[in-house]
Amino acid sequence: MATGLATFAPPALAQPSSPASRFPEKPVRIVVAYSAGGAADSQARLAAQHLSEMWAMTTMVENRPGGNTLIATQAVQRSAPDGHTMLSVSLPFALNPMMFEKLPYDPFRDFVPVGLISSIPNILVVHPSFPARSVSEFVAYARSNPGKVTVAHTGIGSITHLSGELLYDKTGIEVTTITYPGSTPAHADILSGRVSAMFDSSMLQHIEAGRVRALGVTSSKRLDLLPDLPTIAEQGFPGYSAAAFYGLVAPRETPPAVIEKIAADLHSVLQLPEVRSRMRDMTFIAGGTTPASFGTFMQDEAARWGDLVRRREIRPG
Template identity: 95%
Template sequence: MRIVVAYSAGGAADSQARLAAQHLSEMWAIPTVVENKPGGNTLIATQAVQRSAPDGHTMLSVSLPFALNPMMFEKLPYDPFHDFVPVGLISSIPNILVVHPSFPARSVGEFVAYARANPGKVTVAHTGIGSITHLSGELLYDKTGIEVTTIAYPGSTPAHADILSGRVSAMFDSSMLQHIEAGRVRALGVTSSKRLDLLPDLPTIAEQGFPDYSAAAFYGLVAPRETPPAVIEKIAADLRSVLQLPEVRSRMRDMTFLAGDTTPASFGVFMQDEAARWGDLVKRREIRPG
């Protein structure tokens, strides 16, 4: 069994896939491996799974770009809601706006004020056009009218290297908790509507004068369209069981993930809703792959 991830190893997408794979492997008593295929705005990984045999042995780890790509590309070599079937939601997770310690802002308001006074000079890393690390920023820029320079990376790990070194100013990301705690980056605000349990003193962006701001990533699994329904239901049921394990839920809390609990049908509806919600921003901001 393999789970194909559209991002490089080490980031949030990779981490949650590996956590699920580890416990599914133990449950099934067969190797379940994670295969990283970054690049192409997730198209490389998606097409690899599309071409795979629909036998339940290959799944794709998906996030927001999977649902949004039809709105950003004039033509796609696949239809995400026709050529794939949903399996289930693994997790959802808010991002945190972080900056290099040398950046002159200690709140989201100060970040916005600095960017407004220095249009285009603030550099913000993200993991691809249409990713939640990208759209979390676009939502803030849309609400405030600020102009920044965004830089796309093939995954969180190379982006982290550049923000830790100070090559870029900021990033909206979910997997820098250890760097926040060590003081290697400064956290300014949480993108979700509620504060994080692990960072209770860090206010949300909405709390800091930007009402109605809310953004969170999601990660789940889909399979090629012709995968037998009975196989999909079996994998989905086993995934739900894994996500209820105390050790899995504890590990997810440590990574600020919220464990999923969906059926294939409800995960499909969820992705359609996310596409509609973020699609409005994509159209308004005229966001297209670079």
């Protein structure tokens, strides 16, 4: 005869929460390899602001310019691989192995991609006193005055540098390039006339105010905000195309689940209407990719620009 006693299962053991479910557990830091105020800084701060709101946790931007981005890169390489410290990267991150004989890191071995934040074409601008009103006139003047045209950029291998190198390679002109630690100090010298020209993405307000003259857009298509400004390719230089990109990477051993969470949250932020509107106002094109696709994109950019770096024998100064 059955006793009728009830059978009770033991209580389930509590499962430890995953790193991704707990992230972020403390303030998040995005390290930018350029000074405050430029394009790299602006897009990082825009993303950080909205990630802070989403996570209810402070997400700060730390500027560590210098050393062709090596200072910032090594600082993040040495940080804890937990997602709380990330590096804002652009083209030099992928190109530095081709430019330095000995590099203290490998961008594709020591870091993992998180996602693309934005891409942005540059605009060739000159001081209003410069005697050129088009790219063809700029090239003609530089050809007649070899080495006399001064062009600012934000670092060897940066897109502000390589946009110019691509044009010099196509035309054979010689200019004098001047390296700055970021866009802000370079802008000061362009606005004062101490430097003739710059390929840059963050001078729209100065263009509109007439403080600099825009000659051409580096992308293959015109900008929506400057529809009357032709591309460089349109002005007699077919095939010319250059654009910056900005994204996030993290130290190599950051847990994949944490990377996927950050990437998904970054993608959500980049779909917000207010973020897309702000990026459009800054001539940025909002990104938002998977980690894998961002990694492939950086590999492709390294291969594309690496050909120019080798051909022009570009090395850090």
